[in-house]
Amino acid sequence: MKLQSLETWVLWLYVSNEVRFEQSVRGVLDQLRVRGRKDPKTNVFQLLRSWLCDTSKGPWLVILDNADDARVLLRSPSTNSQAETSPGASPTEARLDYIPRCDHGKVLVTSRSRDTAQELVYRKDVVKVEPMEEKQALALLRKKLDIWYNEQDAPRLARELDLMPLALTQAAAYICQRDGRCSVGQYLGKIKECDVSGASVLDISARDLRRDREANNSIMLTWQISFNYIREVRQSAADLLSLMSFFDRQAIPEALLQEKGSGQADGEEEGSTVESTADERGNEDARTGASIERNTKVPPDRAEEYEKDIVMLRNYNLVSCTTDSTIFEMHRLVQLATKKWLKAAKQFDRWSSQCISNLEDTFPTSNFDNWAICQSLFPHTMAALHMEVTSRKTVLQQASLLLRSGQYALAVGAYSDAEKMEERSLKAYTEVLGEGHPFTLTSMNNLAMTYLQQGRWEEAEKVQVDVMEKSKVVLGEGHPDTRHGHNILYRPF
Numbered sequence: 001m002k003l004q005s006l007e008t009w010v011l012w013l014y015v016s017n018e019v020r021f022e023q024s025v026r027g028v029l030d031q032l033r034v035r036g037r038k039d040p041k042t043n044v045f046q047l048l049r050s051w052l053c054d055t056s057k058g059p060w061l062v063i064l065d066n067a068d069d070a071r072v073l074l075r076s077p078s079t080n081s082q083a084e085t086s087p088g089a090s091p092t093e094a095r096l097d098y099i100p101r102c103d104h105g106k107v108l109v110t111s112r113s114r115d116t117a118q119e120l121v122y123r124k125d126v127v128k129v130e131p132m133e134e135k136q137a138l139a140l141l142r143k144k145l146d147i148w149y150n151e152q153d154a155p156r157l158a159r160e161l162d163l164m165p166l167a168l169t170q171a172a173a174y175i176c177q178r179d180g181r182c183s184v185g186q187y188l189g190k191i192k193e194c195d196v197s198g199a200s201v202l203d204i205s206a207r208d209l210r211r212d213r214e215a216n217n218s219i220m221l222t223w224q225i226s227f228n229y230i231r232e233v234r235q236s237a238a239d240l241l242s243l244m245s246f247f248d249r250q251a252i253p254e255a256l257l258q259e260k261g262s263g264q265a266d267g268e269e270e271g272s273t274v275e276s277t278a279d280e281r282g283n284e285d286a287r288t289g290a291s292i293e294r295n296t297k298v299p300p301d302r303a304e305e306y307e308k309d310i311v312m313l314r315n316y317n318l319v320s321c322t323t324d325s326t327i328f329e330m331h332r333l334v335q336l337a338t339k340k341w342l343k344a345a346k347q348f349d350r351w352s353s354q355c356i357s358n359l360e361d362t363f364p365t366s367n368f369d370n371w372a373i374c375q376s377l378f379p380h381t382m383a384a385l386h387m388e389v390t391s392r393k394t395v396l397q398q399a400s401l402l403l404r405s406g407q408y409a410l411a412v413g414a415y416s417d418a419e420k421m422e423e424r425s426l427k428a429y430t431e432v433l434g435e436g437h438p439f440t441l442t443s444m445n446n447l448a449m450t451y452l453q454q455g456r457w458e459e460a461e462k463v464q465v466d467v468m469e470k471s472k473v474v475l476g477e478g479h480p481d482t483r484h485g486h487n488i489l490y491r492p493f
Contacts, residue, residue, distance in 0.1 A: 009060040016066040020383045045098040060105045067111045070119040137163040144172035161218040170222040173317040217279035223337040237309040245338035246355035248379040254326040256358050268421040352387050353394040360401040366408040374408040380460045381405040399428035
């Protein structure tokens with residue numbers, strides 16, 4: 001992401017994990033329109049470094065945001081891409097090394113971990129952002145509450161919420177949205193009631209507290225007050241927030257939030273038959289970016305209600321828009337609170353299944369023309385990779401998603417991610433459909449291709465021989481796939 005202001009380029013890169021960082025780099029290169037960025041063999045990190053080193057571009061500031069795990073920046077991208085084969089790159093260079101040290105550029109790193117900060121910059125350059133003081137908290141409340149600000153109760157509210165900016169903002173949003181039907185004093189009463197009756201539902205673990213000093217029960221309580229009210233007056237908005245909490249919290253595209261084929265709906269029978277042939281679902285090659293655009297538009301009868309849901313969630317400070325009004329993001333603690341509530345309410349499986357269903361329905365094939373779409377969805381697919389699901393239907397949808405996204409990862413040289421996805425897809429298909437099923441064989445073939453690209457010849461040969469032998473049994477020795485290799489992409493649904 002970039003912004004040009006006062007003749008200085010500001011490049012914003014999210015580094016919460018490897019996938020999000022690489023996506024940010026690709027996004028910056030797209031916005032800068034750097035030549036060669038779409039070449040699948042290009043090392044995008046080297047491309048960014050070359051641009052940053054060019055003094056003719058002028059001064060720049062790179063913001064490495066959410067650097068809570070130093071390994072993301074200190075590891076080499078060669079473990080996850082083709083960086084080691086790219087000209088001018090070293091397989092031992094860390095991601096941080098691709099941000100050059102030069103007179104016309106500066107780097108700002110944000111982190112919630114002092115230890116991580118000291119691994120990335122000199123100790124003398126670490127600036128600790130102290131917790132908000134009561135004077136600052138009251139100034140924030142006065143600005144957010146406006147005419148609803150109460151000189152007597154506001155200090156009590158600030159102290160009750162531990163001077164936490166997010167908690168104060170959520171509380172002010174609730175009071176303002178109630179338009180006089182809930183005063184600051186009445187909100188304090190709600191906190192007391194919620195603390196007594198519902199704190200245990202959202203109580204966070206000691207591990208969460210160690211990871212994030214902001215993750216305290218004050219924020220959980222303000223979230224719960226807002227969420228409980230939204231559930232009472234607009235259940236569809238609460239459902240939308242539940243769904244959003246399962247995606248990667250940054251850059252959630254609107255395409256993933258539309259109504260798709262349901263995941264594990266209420267009352268779904270375990271083991272119901274959902275498998276269909278590739279012919280029944282249609283030709284996979286027809287799954288283009290254009291078709292995705294048509295499929296993700298909101299039905300006319302739902303569009304207005306969907307907009308009302310989004311407005312409510314934004315008004316209560318639970319989600320926000322990015323510079324693109326069709327891309328949303330959510331604070332990590334809102335995501336944490338929502339998931340904890342869903343687990344307590346035994347709705348976790350329902351919405352994780354719906355998340356996978358929407359992703360599977362939206363993620364296109366890895367054709368070059370679809371790479372921009374694949375790139376934007378890939379971090380969310382990585383989130384789905386780690387979801388544990390039990391429903392037969394959702395297991396197969398997850399396998400289908402990982403099969404397709406694994407092909408994209410292979411195409412762009414993200415071999416480590418491709419391998420994880422293909423292994424998970426293969427395991428699911430083997431367990432549910434059997435070793436000789438065409439979808440299982442396709443996953444095996446894709447995994448062999450990934451081994452080949454990594455130079456793991458013996459492993460690749462072993463898998464490919466296994467594919468050939470099973471293809472003879474399933475398809476027959478005279479079948480084209482058996483004679484020429486099993487390299488057709490099947491779509492399970």
